[in-house]
Amino acid sequence: MDHFLYRDGQLHAEDVPVSEIARAVGTPVYIYSEATLLRHFRLFDEALSGMDHLVCFAMKSNSNQAVLKLLADAGAGMDVVSGGEYARARAAGVPGERIVFSGVGKTEAEMRQALEGGIRQFNIESEPEMALLSGVAESMGKVAPVTIRINPDVDARTHEKIATGKSENKFGIPISRASAVFAEAAALPGLEVVGIDVHIGSQLVELEPFEQAYTKVAELTRQLRAEGHDIRRLDLGGGLGIPYTRSNEVPPLPQDYGDMVRRTLGHLDCEIEIEPGRLIAGNAGILVSSVIYLKSGEGRDFLIVDAAMNDLLRPSMYGAYHDIVPLIEPSSDTPLAPIDIVGPVCESGDTFAKQRPMPPLASGDLVAFRSAGAYGAVMSSEYNTRPLIPEVLVRGDQFAVIRPRPTYDDIINRDKLPEWL
Numbered sequence: 247m248d249h250f251l252y253r254d255g256q257l258h259a260e261d262v263p264v265s266e267i268a269r270a271v272g273t274p275v276y277i278y279s280e281a282t283l284l285r286h287f288r289l290f291d292e293a294l295s296g297m298d299h300l301v302c303f304a305m306k307s308n309s310n311q312a313v314l315k316l317l318a319d320a321g322a323g324m325d326v327v328s329g330g331e332y333a334r335a336r337a338a339g340v341p342g343e344r345i346v347f348s349g350v351g352k353t354e355a356e357m358r359q360a361l362e363g364g365i366r367q368f369n370i371e372s373e374p375e376m377a378l379l380s381g382v383a384e385s386m387g388k389v390a391p392v393t394i395r396i397n398p399d400v401d402a403r404t405h406e407k408i409a410t411g412k413s414e415n416k417f418g419i420p421i422s423r424a425s426a427v428f429a430e431a432a433a434l435p436g437l438e439v440v441g442i443d444v445h446i447g448s449q450l451v452e453l454e455p456f457e458q459a460y461t462k463v464a465e466l467t468r469q470l471r472a473e474g475h476d477i478r479r480l481d482l483g484g485g486l487g488i489p490y491t492r493s494n495e496v497p498p499l500p501q502d503y504g505d506m507v508r509r510t511l512g513h514l515d516c517e518i519e520i521e522p523g524r525l526i527a528g529n530a531g532i533l534v535s536s537v538i539y540l541k542s543g544e545g546r547d548f549l550i551v552d553a554a555m556n557d558l559l560r561p562s563m564y565g566a567y568h569d570i571v572p573l574i575e576p577s578s579d580t581p582l583a584p585i586d587i588v589g590p591v592c593e594s595g596d597t598f599a600k601q602r603p604m605p606p607l608a609s610g611d612l613v614a615f616r617s618a619g620a621y622g623a624v625m626s627s628e629y630n631t632r633p634l635i636p637e638v639l640v641r642g643d644q645f646a647v648i649r650p651r652p653t654y655d656d657i658i659n660r661d662k663l664p665e666w667l
């Protein structure tokens with residue numbers, strides 16, 4: 247459930263008409279609903295109740311400082327994948343002991359930064375990483391808490407670009423080698439092995455692949471404990487999918503996910519961490535755009551809008567589906583006609599939807615891309631020198647710009663001319 251609903255024929259973000267924000271801030275613009283963000287975080291938190299747990303928001307999905315502070319104030323930890331994200335989390339007031347550090351390519355500088363600033367754990371992805379981290383920690387007179395990410399070789403049955411738990415993917419160590427790698431880690435003086443980490447992919451719409459992976463984690467926990475490791479923490483990753491369409495299949499609810507975690511892992515008396523990103527932020531955001539032109543082609547019509555692939559990359563990168571709805575609610579008998587919805591960028595890939603049935607729209611009309619709160623703004627770029635679009639946060643009947651639109655001068659002045667030119 248989200249808080250973007252039609253009221254009196256007008257799309258609202260909580261209690262604010264979306265058109266009012268568009269008028270004040272201009273388009274394109276990202277709009278987030280605070281109530282939806284908090285609701286989704288709390289659903290996860292409650293789903294794991296009764297178990298010692300921490301919900302670490304995967305901030306690669308949405309890393310605006312206001313979003314981070316909101317979730318951190320509600321008790322969330324953060325899953326970071328870079329030194330930049332670590333710095334953002336700390337700047338938003340997240341204490342080091344609530345930050346986990348994931349990613350296959352952590353650099354020495356990033357390790358140092360997190361050890362200095364404080365860290366709950368590093369999720370280690372390879373043996374060379376293990377060796378480097380141990381050395382870095384030792385040189386600082388510290389011991390780095392780590393989990394080791396295992397690759398359970400489970401088919402997440404999701405888009406290939408966001409599946410991470412098959413043996414052919416670059417992530418984690420093969421589960422068959424876990425015993426040897428954990429022994430190696432335990433022997434390194436700069437590391438303290440505290441648990442196991444797993445993350446099998448994103449936008450999963452079934453529980454079964456999770457259950458397969460977690461069942462393997464339970465078995466591995468027993469085995470590693472028998473081999474003398476004090477496995478006391480299980481990081482289960484993120485990946486729960488969201489409904490991108492109103493009509494399509496309904497992904498599992500956090501409550502069902504939590505029940506499954508309890509069933510497969512609850513008896514092990516471990517601290518449970520999860521790293522949801524998309525489910526917390528995805529349906530908590532929309533992207534609002536204006537129609538620039540309606541263009542008739544040969545046997546095909548195009549709706550050219552002022553948002554483009556640089557603002558919302560998912561459709562051109564993954565062929566992802568986003569519901570696109572007019573801000574003025576169409577009446578139920580409005581005829582729909584298929585149309586291609588495209589942006590102004592000079593690439594054919596700048597297409598949001600092909601032959602999408604839409605009500606009649608004209609130049610100047612406003613539309614909203616739903617489910618754009620995760621992997622939206624964070625993946626945007628200034629390709630075609632289109633300024634990064636602003637972000638707005640709504641709480642009840644108030645809204646605030648939480649990232650302003652840069653001016654052309656802001657963009658140009660980031661470049662520097664060499665003295666000789």
Ligand SMILES: *Cc1c(COP(=O)(O)O)cnc(C)c1O
Pocket residue numbers: 304306307325348349445447448449483484485486521522523524525620
């Ligand atoms: C991307 C990622 C997540 C978040 O995935 P969602 O599908 O957004 O929940 C969590 N953990 C790791 C390690 C990731 O790479």
